[in-house]
Amino acid sequence: MASPVFEGAADPSTGDPATPLLLRRYADLAAGGCGLVVVSHAAVHHTGVSNPGMVRIDSDGVIVGHRRLVQAARAADPTGEVKFAIQLNHVGLFAHMAAPEQVVAPSAEFGLLPIVRELDPTSPIAREGIADLPAERIWEVQSWYADAASRAKAAGYDAVMLHLAHGYLLAQFLS
Numbered sequence: 001m002a003s004p005v006f007e008g009a010a011d012p013s014t015g016d017p018a019t020p021l022l023l024r025r026y027a028d029l030a031a032g033g034c035g036l037v038v039v040s041h042a043a044v045h046h047t048g049v050s051n052p053g054m055v056r057i058d059s060d061g062v063i064v065g066h067r068r069l070v071q072a073a074r075a076a077d078p079t080g081e082v083k084f085a086i087q088l089n090h091v092g093l094f095a096h097m098a099a100p101e102q103v104v105a106p107s108a109e110f111g112l113l114p115i116v117r118e119l120d121p122t123s124p125i126a127r128e129g130i131a132d133l134p135a136e137r138i139w140e141v142q143s144w145y146a147d148a149a150s151r152a153k154a155a156g157y158d159a160v161m162l163h164l165a166h167g168y169l170l171a172q173f174l175s
Contacts, residue, residue: 007021092104
């Protein structure tokens with residue numbers, strides 16, 4: 001299995017993964033004999049982007065790029081047996097690209113946030129103005145993941161993986 005890693009190499013304006021570097025990376029992984037290749041954590045909503053080069057699957061406009069990536073990787077697979085998945089994610093409080101009022105998090109006081117504010121008040125994570133997520137918006141967050149999974153299927157992925165680590169949004173609900 002080729003685990004997902006953040007490459008920061010998607011199109012910086014759209015999150016489209018069909019860049020020369022990513023097309024080559026995933027084709028090389030498929031050619032190398034992995035049984036499962038997982039594309040790095042992909043933002044399910046524009047408020048969940050950590051960096052400009054993060055892969056995104058938050059709009060129908062990126063389906064074509066994802067399809068190109070999957071097709072290029074499948075074409076490089078000598079066995080025709082490699083499976084492809086994409087890891088779905090929203091970075092929650094760690095959304096450096098979102099304005100404070102757009103940040104989506106279960107609580108403005110999640111986990112280490114108060115400590116980060118004390119130790120490094122200049123950190124983008126330490127921003128003030130982040131509000132608790134109202135309970136009625138949880139269904140909206142759920143729909144972002146469902147819509148992203150539908151896009152992944154339309155693009156030709158065999159599976160999706162939910163990112164529940166590193167203190168990102170889904171992990172914030174668990175902590």
